[in-house]
Amino acid sequence: MLRRELLKTGAFCVAFSLASKNRQAFAKSATPADAGNAAFSPNAFIQVLPDGQVRLTIPNVEMGQGIYTSEAAILAEEMDLGLDQVIVDHAPASPERYTMPLQATQLTGGSTSIRGSWDVLRSAGATARLMLINAAASRWSVRPDSCEAKRGVITHIESGRSLDYAMLVDDAQRQSVPDVVPLKDHRRFTIIGKPWQRTDTRDKVLGATRFGIDAQPPGHKCAAVIINPVWHARPRLQNAPLPAGAHEIVALDDCLAVIADDFWTASEVARTLSVEWDYGRCTPFDTAQLRKAMNHAASNAEALTARHDASWSGRTPAESAEYEFPALAHAALEPMNATVACRKDELEIWIGTQAPGRVLDAAHRLTGFPKERIQVHNHYLGGGFGRRVETDQVEQAIRIAMKVDYPVKVIWSRATDIRRDLPRPPFLDRISAALDDDGFPIEWTDHITGCSIFTRFAPQFMREDGVDPDTVDGADNLPYSIPSVHVRWTPFDMPDERPIGWWRGVGPTHNLFRVECFLDELADHAGIDPYLYRARLLQHSPRLLKVLHLAAEKADWHRPLDQGFGRGIAVGKAYESYVCAVVEVDATSTSEIRLTRCVCAVDCGVVINPNTIVAQIEGGLIFGWTAALWGELTYAAGAVEQSNFHDYRLMRMNEVPSIAVHLVESDEHPSGVGELGTAIASPALANAVFNATGFRCRRLPLVPAIAEHVQSNSGGLKQRLDNLVSSFTRQGGEP
Amino acid sequence: MRSTFTLNINDERRTVTAPPRMPMLWVLRDLLALTGTKYGCGIAQCGACTVHLDGKALRSCVLPVGDVGDGHITTIEAVGRTDNGEKVQRAWMEIEVAQCGYCQPGQIMAAVALLNERPAPADFEIDAAMSGNLCRCGTYPRIREAIKLAATGKTDAMRTLVIGPSADSEVKEP
Ligand code: FES
Ligand code: FES
Numbered sequence: 001m002l003r004r005e006l007l008k009t010g011a012f013c014v015a016f017s018l019a020s021k022n023r024q025a026f027a028k029s030a031t032p033a034d035a036g037n038a039a040f041s042p043n044a045f046i047q048v049l050p051d052g053q054v055r056l057t058i059p060n061v062e063m064g065q066g067i068y069t070s071e072a073a074i075l076a077e078e079m080d081l082g083l084d085q086v087i088v089d090h091a092p093a094s095p096e097r098y099t100m101p102l103q104a105t106q107l108t109g110g111s112t113s114i115r116g117s118w119d120v121l122r123s124a125g126a127t128a129r130l131m132l133i134n135a136a137a138s139r140w141s142v143r144p145d146s147c148e149a150k151r152g153v154i155t156h157i158e159s160g161r162s163l164d165y166a167m168l169v170d171d172a173q174r175q176s177v178p179d180v181v182p183l184k185d186h187r188r189f190t191i192i193g194k195p196w197q198r199t200d201t202r203d204k205v206l207g208a209t210r211f212g213i214d215a216q217p218p219g220h221k222c223a224a225v226i227i228n229p230v231w232h233a234r235p236r237l238q239n240a241p242l243p244a245g246a247h248e249i250v251a252l253d254d255c256l257a258v259i260a261d262d263f264w265t266a267s268e269v270a271r272t273l274s275v276e277w278d279y280g281r282c283t284p285f286d287t288a289q290l291r292k293a294m295n296h297a298a299s300n301a302e303a304l305t306a307r308h309d310a311s312w313s314g315r316t317p318a319e320s321a322e323y324e325f326p327a328l329a330h331a332a333l334e335p336m337n338a339t340v341a342c343r344k345d346e347l348e349i350w351i352g353t354q355a356p357g358r359v360l361d362a363a364h365r366l367t368g369f370p371k372e373r374i375q376v377h378n379h380y381l382g383g384g385f386g387r388r389v390e391t392d393q394v395e396q397a398i399r400i401a402m403k404v405d406y407p408v409k410v411i412w413s414r415a416t417d418i419r420r421d422l423p424r425p426p427f428l429d430r431i432s433a434a435l436d437d438d439g440f441p442i443e444w445t446d447h448i449t450g451c452s453i454f455t456r457f458a459p460q461f462m463r464e465d466g467v468d469p470d471t472v473d474g475a476d477n478l479p480y481s482i483p484s485v486h487v488r489w490t491p492f493d494m495p496d497e498r499p500i501g502w503w504r505g506v507g508p509t510h511n512l513f514r515v516e517c518f519l520d521e522l523a524d525h526a527g528i529d530p531y532l533y534r535a536r537l538l539q540h541s542p543r544l545l546k547v548l549h550l551a552a553e554k555a556d557w558h559r560p561l562d563q564g565f566g567r568g569i570a571v572g573k574a575y576e577s578y579v580c581a582v583v584e585v586d587a588t589s590t591s592e593i594r595l596t597r598c599v600c601a602v603d604c605g606v607v608i609n610p611n612t613i614v615a616q617i618e619g620g621l622i623f624g625w626t627a628a629l630w631g632e633l634t635y636a637a638g639a640v641e642q643s644n645f646h647d648y649r650l651m652r653m654n655e656v657p658s659i660a661v662h663l664v665e666s667d668e669h670p671s672g673v674g675e676l677g678t679a680i681a682s683p684a685l686a687n688a689v690f691n692a693t694g695f696r697c698r699r700l701p702l703v704p705a706i707a708e709h710v711q712s713n714s715g716g717l718k719q720r721l722d723n724l725v726s727s728f729t730r731q732g733g734e735p
Numbered sequence: 736m737r738s739t740f741t742l743n744i745n746d747e748r749r750t751v752t753a754p755p756r757m758p759m760l761w762v763l764r765d766l767l768a769l770t771g772t773k774y775g776c777g778i779a780q781c782g783a784c785t786v787h788l789d790g791k792a793l794r795s796c797v798l799p800v801g802d803v804g805d806g807h808i809t810t811i812e813a814v815g816r817t818d819n820g821e822k823v824q825r826a827w828m829e830i831e832v833a834q835c836g837y838c839q840p841g842q843i844m845a846a847v848a849l850l851n852e853r854p855a856p857a858d859f860e861i862d863a864a865m866s867g868n869l870c871r872c873g874t875y876p877r878i879r880e881a882i883k884l885a886a887t888g889k890t891d892a893m894r895t896l897v898i899g900p901s902a903d904s905e906v907k908e909p
Binding site: 069083084194195196197198199200202203205207209210211216222262263264265267331332333334335380382383384385411414610612614615618620621623626644646650651653654655656659 | 736754757758760761764765766768770771772773774775776777778780781783810811812815824827828831832833834835836837838839840843861862863865866867868869870871872873874875876877878879893894895896897898899900
């Protein structure tokens with residue numbers, strides 16, 4: 001039997017669905033198939049095992065965000081268990097049973113895990129606890145409310161009699177499922193809110209964690225892939241003798257795979273092989289053409305309306321700007337890889353994926369094997385960032401494995417990982433505002449041009465009006481009090497229609513940047529401090545106002561800075577959370593911009609684990625600054641030009657500023673933190689650069705843009721012309 | 736073109752047959768199944784593959800097996816047996832540096848090598864020693880703190896609580 005038996009017999013099990021508030025307890029002989037009626041299909045399970053362990057089986061994937069520990073904490077809290085008494089188990093790939101509430105399939109992404117599971121997990125845990133208490137009370141013939149539970153032991157307070165949960169497994173199954181269960185008061189939390197060490201930490205430090213790339217099933221061989229960086233190119237097959245060291249060369253219609261005993265030998269052979277390509281279906285575009293095409297679409301193609309306030313009348317704007325964003329790579333440190341064994345009538349896959357359900361679907365589609373005959377062993381992910389929700393690489397590995405009779409591990413070289421990435425798409429956004437007498441916006445007009453990811457990835461999430469909700473996230477739901485807003489989106493396709501993908505921070509990464517930088521421009525235009533300017537527009541957003549004030553206070557906002565230093569602020573709501581960042585830069589050197597300090601205030605509802613939340617914010621900020629400073633995929637002849645970390649720069653230790661993260665105490669529903677830092681990092685940085693240099697950067701990444709600016713201002717021809725023109729104008733002439 | 740090498744890895748003698756040019760990274764991972772050492776870039780740009788050769792940090796992706804001779808190779812699997820290795824790993828857990836964890840074996844190997852040279856490194860020395868190790872998850876602030884904690888036993892950073900029977904009933908604030 002391929003599938004691990006999900007439920008151990010002899011356990012008291014509460015099955016629940018992360019998609020609804022239904023709960024159901026079922027008997028020890030229950031199997032997942034008969035566990036629920038047709039209307040209720042549970043996708044998560046709490047099992048109280050006879051040995052006293054409590055096992056939580058959930059469909060989320062651990063990517064270093066600490067989700068297992070957080071979910072264990074929620075369950076332990078409501079069940080009155082110790083955190084050490086809970087084991088969190090990853091649910092095997094089975095989209096039918098493990099569909100996430102906020103996603104269409106079994107997938108971890110979009111900062112939805114805690115948002116989706118908080119309520120249901122708490123109420124499921126409370127249900128299990130109440131049923132166990134009811135079981136104990138009825139055994140002792142006492143009232144349930146005369147009993148209390150602690151660390152998995154129920155005690156009748158008066159008599160001091162006690163029973164372990166484990167001893168009540170059978171009795172609890174006979175209890176009816178209560179309709180209403182009280183949840184614990186936040187003030188009584190003893191586990192939630194503490195900086196627990198994640199359960200995966202120890203192995204990660206000892207080097208014992210197994211990532212997808214570490215899978216070594218018996219008899220496996222390694223494959224290096226030769227695939228053209230130009231999309232749709234096909235290798236021409238030639239019958240050359242097998243090079244020394246190679247075990248086999250597998251040809252697919254879009255790539256070749258060199259298979260050897262080890263990955264290095266496979267790569268060496270692949271490197272020396274000369275392959276001819278058929279470029280018949282390719283579109284050899286370059287970056288300049290891509291930008292031109294976007295510009296053309298923005299000016300000429302049809303725009304869909306995402307928001308149109310009735311009061312918006314199209315007044316002449318006082319300020320307008322165009323912001324441009326490049327394509328970005330994920331560059332997770334673990335290159336894309338998958339190991340696949342294709343046997344006569346079954347398939348086994350070893351992979352680290354954010355979307356086991358999608359992997360299973362793809363495997364089923366490619367092989368035709370029934371899903372019961374496909375096993376996905378999910379491993380730890382060496383970085384997800386949205387890249388590992390895709391199945392392009394594993395599909396290639398499956399197609400290779402279908403042609404050989406041993407398990408094959410397919411690893412993409414770093415160059416292939418970057419050049420065949422499904423990147424964060426480029427955007428070209430035009431924004432303008434009409435202002436009142438004090439310089440505050442009364443009409444706000446925003447026009448986004450860029451690719452839709454949902455159209456390909458999950459079309460069911462497209463809005464009824466045809467708008468991709470992600471492309472306008474952060475733009476059509478502005479937190480500022482602006483009387484009239486008009487937001488439009490023009491869909492755009494990459495010139496060769498190559499797929500583009502999710503990237504940490506998704507839509508808000510470009511929308512928050514533009515909104516927050518443009519707001520800074522307006523504040524400057526009005527001659528008002530950018531922090532106070534925002535505060536005035538946020539009077540109706542109390543949670544945002546709170547993080548704004550908190551960050552400004554902790555950053556000592558009004559403290560003067562030396563010449564050449566600058567401070568910038570950005571605030572925003574994303575993934576249901578509220579964040580404000582203040583960034584300080586040192587721009588005294590002409591050759592670089594140094595970040596010196598960042599203060600960040602976050603309101604993400606109830607703080608489940610401050611340790612992991614702060615880590616996510618720190619990491620998210622660095623991810624955002626990396627992109628803002630250097631991130632850009634450029635194209636030549638249809639191919640990405642970057643190939644490794646020397647030309648796709650990541651922030652390094654010596655470039656990281658001091659970061660202070662302040663969490664707001666809150667009783668609100670917990671919300672996403674994994675992408676929050678990324679989205680707020682870049683506008684705060686760009687605003688600080690403006691503050692330091694007077695240069696408003698409207699095209700990312702910053703470093704090349706600043707270099708260009710410095711060059712043109714260092715006594716170059718352009719500046720001399722500018723000076724001439726302005727002195728001429730000052731003297732009253734027509735330029 | 737293949738030769739046989741007897742290597743000293745983690746204080747054990749291991750014999751492998753490989754082309755002399757084959758980088759130690761792949762000897763460790765694919766021939767010896769020591770998968771703690773990671774592949775990130777293959778061109779000495781990321782540090783994920785960092786190991787020690789006689790206590791010094793080296794990028795194993797560009798270290799040919801033929802150049803190792805009888806030098807002592809130490810990998811993440813065994814670095815905890817050394818004093819500094821143990822200290823660094825403990826600090827790494829205490830303030831929870833790792834996120835996805837993929838770069839961490841390399842970070843830890845680089846940090847231990849730094850402490851081998853400079854028992855109490857200043858900030859600029861930490862920056863210099865660690866700037867060759869990339870972390871896509873952005874764990875740098877904690878790496879810096881953990882190195883200081885390992886060196887001095889002191890930190891202002893948030894310490895984690897270890898899950899265990901005694902930990903959560905009476906929680907003491909860290
Ligand atoms: S893999 Fe060796 S430095 Fe990146
Ligand atoms: S922890 Fe993920 S790359 Fe460093």
